[in-house]
Amino acid sequence: xxxxxxxxxxxxxxxxxxxxxxxxxxxxxxxxxxxxxxxxxxxxxxxxxxxxxxxxxxxxxxxxxxxxxxxxxxxxxxxxxxxxxxxxxxxxxxxxxxxxxxxxxxxxxxxxxxxxxxxxxxxxxxxxxxxxxxxxxxxxxxxxxxxxxxxxxxxxxxxxxxxxxxxxxxxxxxxxxxxxxxxxxxxxxxxxxxxxxxxxxxxxxxxxxxxxxxxxxxxxxxxxxxxxxxxxxxxxxxxxxxxxxxxxxxxxxxxxxxxxxxxxxxxxxxxxxxxxxxxxxxxxxxxxxxxxxxxxxxxxxxxxxxxxxxxxxxxxxxxxxxxxxxxxxxxxxxxxxxxxxxxxxxxxxxxxxxxxxxxxxxxxxxxxxxxxxxxxxxxxxxxxxxxxxxxxxxxxxxxxxxxxxxxxxxxxxxxxxxxxxxxxxxxxxxxxxxxxxxxxxxxxxxxxxxxxxxxxxxxxxxxxxxxxxxxxxxxxxxxxxxxxxxxxxxxxxxxxxxxxxxxxxxxxxxxxxxxxxxxxxxxxxxxxxxxxxxxxxxxxxxxxxxxxxxxxxxxxxxxxxxxxxxxxxxxxxxxxxxxxxxxxxxxxxxxxxxxxxxxxxxxxxxxxxxxxxxxxxxxxxxxxxxxxxxxxxxxxxxxxxxxxxxxxxxxxxxxxxxxxxxxxxxxxxxxxxxxxxxxxxxxxxxxxxxxxxxxxxxxxxxxxxxxxxxxxxxxxxxxxxxxxxxxxxxxxxxxxxxxxxxxxxxxxxxxxxxxxxxxxxxxxxxxxxxxxxxxxxxxxxxx
Amino acid sequence: xxxxxxxxxxxxxxxxxxxxxxxxxxxxxxxxxxxxxxxxxxxxxxxxxxxxxxxxxxxxxxxxxxxxxxxxxxxxxxxxxxxxxxxxxxxxxxxxxxxxxxxxxxxxxxxxxxxxxxxxxxxxxxxxxxxxxxxxxxxxxxxxxxxxxxxxxxxxxxxxxxxxxxxxxxxxxxxxxxxxx
Numbered sequence: 022x023x024x025x026x027x028x029x030x031x032x033x034x035x036x037x038x039x040x041x042x043x044x045x046x047x048x049x050x051x052x053x054x055x056x057x058x059x060x061x062x063x064x065x066x067x068x069x070x071x072x073x074x075x076x077x078x079x080x081x082x083x084x085x086x087x088x089x090x091x092x093x094x095x096x097x098x099x100x101x102x103x104x105x106x107x108x109x110x111x112x113x114x115x116x117x118x119x120x121x122x123x124x125x126x127x128x129x130x131x132x133x134x135x136x137x138x139x140x141x142x143x144x145x146x147x148x149x150x151x152x153x154x155x156x157x158x159x160x161x162x163x164x165x166x167x168x169x170x171x172x173x174x175x176x177x178x179x180x181x182x183x184x185x186x187x188x189x190x191x192x193x194x195x196x197x198x199x200x201x202x203x204x205x206x207x208x209x210x211x212x213x214x215x216x217x218x219x220x221x222x223x224x225x226x227x228x229x230x231x232x233x234x235x236x237x238x239x240x241x242x243x244x245x246x247x248x249x250x251x252x253x254x255x256x257x258x259x260x261x262x263x264x265x266x267x268x269x270x271x272x273x274x275x276x277x278x279x280x281x282x283x284x285x286x287x288x289x290x291x292x293x294x295x296x297x298x299x300x301x302x303x304x305x306x307x308x309x310x311x312x313x314x315x316x317x318x319x320x321x322x323x324x325x326x327x328x329x330x331x332x333x334x335x336x337x338x339x340x341x342x343x344x345x346x347x348x349x350x351x352x353x354x355x356x357x358x359x360x361x362x363x364x365x366x367x368x369x370x371x372x373x374x375x376x377x378x379x380x381x382x383x384x385x386x387x388x389x390x391x392x393x394x395x396x397x398x399x400x401x402x403x404x405x406x407x408x409x410x411x412x413x414x415x416x417x418x419x420x421x422x423x424x425x426x427x428x429x430x431x432x433x434x435x436x437x438x439x440x441x442x443x444x445x446x447x448x449x450x451x452x453x454x455x456x457x458x459x460x461x462x463x464x465x466x467x468x469x470x471x472x473x474x475x476x477x478x479x480x481x482x483x484x485x486x487x488x489x490x491x492x493x494x495x496x497x498x499x500x501x502x503x504x505x506x507x508x509x510x511x512x513x514x515x516x517x518x519x520x521x522x523x524x525x526x527x528x529x530x531x532x533x534x535x536x537x538x539x540x541x542x543x544x545x546x547x548x549x550x551x552x553x554x555x556x557x558x559x560x561x562x563x564x565x566x567x568x569x570x571x572x573x574x575x576x577x578x579x580x581x582x583x584x585x586x587x588x589x590x591x592x593x594x595x596x597x598x599x600x601x602x603x604x605x606x607x608x609x610x611x612x613x614x615x616x617x618x619x620x621x622x623x624x625x626x627x628x629x630x631x632x633x634x635x636x637x638x639x640x641x642x643x644x645x646x647x648x649x650x651x652x653x654x655x656x657x658x659x660x661x662x663x664x665x666x667x668x669x670x671x672x673x674x675x676x677x678x679x680x681x682x683x684x685x686x687x688x689x690x691x692x693x694x695x696x697x698x699x700x701x702x703x704x705x706x707x708x709x710x711x712x713x714x715x716x717x718x719x720x721x722x723x724x725x726x727x728x729x730x731x732x733x734x735x736x737x738x739x740x741x742x743x744x745x746x747x748x749x750x751x752x753x754x755x756x757x758x759x760x761x762x763x764x765x766x767x768x769x770x771x772x773x774x775x776x777x778x779x780x781x782x783x784x785x786x787x788x789x790x791x792x793x794x795x796x797x798x799x800x801x802x803x804x
Numbered sequence: 805x806x807x808x809x810x811x812x813x814x815x816x817x818x819x820x821x822x823x824x825x826x827x828x829x830x831x832x833x834x835x836x837x838x839x840x841x842x843x844x845x846x847x848x849x850x851x852x853x854x855x856x857x858x859x860x861x862x863x864x865x866x867x868x869x870x871x872x873x874x875x876x877x878x879x880x881x882x883x884x885x886x887x888x889x890x891x892x893x894x895x896x897x898x899x900x901x902x903x904x905x906x907x908x909x910x911x912x913x914x915x916x917x918x919x920x921x922x923x924x925x926x927x928x929x930x931x932x933x934x935x936x937x938x939x940x941x942x943x944x945x946x947x948x949x950x951x952x953x954x955x956x957x958x959x960x961x962x963x964x965x966x967x968x969x970x971x972x973x974x975x976x977x978x979x980x981x982x983x984x985x
Contacts, residue, residue, distance in 0.1 A: 044915065046920070047917070048912065049920075051917070051920070051923055052890065053890050054890070057921065060843040231961055232919070232921075233919070233921045233961050234921045282920065282921075285919045285961050287961070314847070317848065317850055317851065525919060528918065695967065702963075702964035725851060727853060731959050733955075733956045733965075735956040739966060740964075
């Protein structure tokens, strides 16, 4: 089946950068032939099931496995005592921020299976291995846990209160980190001298990540080589392989991680999880592959969750509405253990991403990170970026309402102007590119900001409340990391890109092939992608923080240049000319000023099939290059939502949604727009529907799709989407990263619109999720 | 304790399957995965809510119905005829795919999906909707609502649904006889 029968000579024009090329990934997936981890079975594999704590907090007094061990099909049961002393672990948190007094962050030790205490409902305490999955699950239910239940603490605020239940002896007051950034004195002076101060206490609600593919893993062990292999979803095999090796106490060379298709991740599947360690342990001891696949009800309690922070946000303004300073004072809930990036979101990323596209000269963040009896908080689409941006954009709307300045006008007065770039922000970032006023004006125009009064009248006539909200954003993408750019000219005439980012739904093969095709003129349909096998990589920063096309794209561009250097030497040899006279254009090496040339694919073919070359020449065109980390980029945009609310039911309908985004160079506009659709709807889910509710004992009350409201097709609006890209200078592609921006735009635009609609009822702020009940209550609060 | 089994025969993707000894309590999804290596009907929730696991039931009168394999026993399908996502495209005598189904093509044209995990359920759901509209055409002004209601049963975490919706609407509108004028 040939989906695109373009002649080869058209290939780089039709499949180049900026073209909406259909995804190579799609035909396989639409036929149901994707190979996700659970689709894989290894010969002789056994099946695992986990025994998890039913209590949020307690001391493990005993684990009785005798009844379970006697059950049919059961091969082995492992508890924390079996895992202890094997040289494994701990599961590491990678964030090393200091406390404001200079002392180091407190990182309590987490081993794969709890031995002393359990710290959240879902905390794994044992693993059963059996011949079949059903036998393993049945036996897991027969493991008897003797847990002395302790009082639980659920919210970060409660965890830091005097007299709160203590999770760890080594973490007094449940305080992991007391983070501070910014000049407190200058900020205090700015607030003291301000004409107006806006203040809001804002919750950023806990989210269950819920990729539709549950986590799964198959562990195996090669006794001869002493080497582990894990098949599991991930966001990049190179870094996770290293972390897995560290968790198992072996050198990286004795660990292989293989990732096939991944059914969504959104930050969550990038971590080493306890299950990985126990599965690898079992595979080594039992000399057989061991497979585990999560059940959805387990995912709800055992996956890392996202967000969960509460901040007192403050904005100081002068009499003309100019921003003087912001101060964010809050608490990040870490859950019962620190995930690899747990303390990053409520601290660093709030600071970096609250600045936005505004000329605020002073920013202060003081954040306390607290452990609680809930699942660990990990990265979730934006990982602190949408949260920081949401706090700022809600503050601006509050300030606009209080000062009587139109919310668009207030933003406009504070936008950084193109002539002021490069702009050094108070938190150390330097914006290199963008045209924020023009982008902002385009969004207002697209949203018909001026024509709002008529729409408001129509809604009121129909008995509805109507509101509009702006959500501007400027995100700081992931910190720099190296990335591999491997280009291999294969015996079958194809060209393989080898790189360490990993597509978990975005579609990388297609845009990476577009970049390569643009650089080398390699026919698009000859390009393959290798991303999911750690044995094939020499470097890899992985996917996260919206950086894949910036990192892998830059790596491919640099690797292409190395291919061209080699190719010039080789072409000179075959064309009998001096290498200095060879030029490379349109996929062909040519003697300058002549029509004597050889195409890159023909050259590769000749290298494969021709006579041996002199030893001073390159023997192939292949390149294994490592791109040295590029700095963060600054994707930005403006989203504007209008909502209608039925005051009788509290039901919100998003009446219109407009977005204008600057992602710099866009490699594949179709993919970019899709990323925005998905990100915006995840934000709509968080803003209006998704509630992660616990009872006082720490039991999750919204632990299934029946109780936890995922956004559905009937909940989402159509989008007006526009790109207004100004290429960035921070990476070779000029791209700015679009993967997480949707959430950054939709949380504030939707919630600002909801609060605007409710303002006639005296509502000044409403926390997410703005469910019908919450809205109805806010309307009737004064009754 | 031995697991009680029963023989099961049915038709899957136009091919007779069975008789095979299958545990009496086995769910259809496990049967498809473990016995037939048909892994396209995906486990998303195991509770019949997300609809990533659905297959088309081809009824005796020729009409189609969407069935959730994660909550329906394998033996319920005894003697019945189903189409899994692997059976939507046309194949030649050697089993090689020659043409995707109209729904599959529309999903690709509209870039409807991203990670692809929920996609088999959407292929199934949209195929059944088209069949229903063929039998019972909808008024044009009701079309959007009908599509929305059909897609609303399926959960997707990646896409925001808009392009699934647009693909189905486009396909309905260019397929003769589905919309009453």
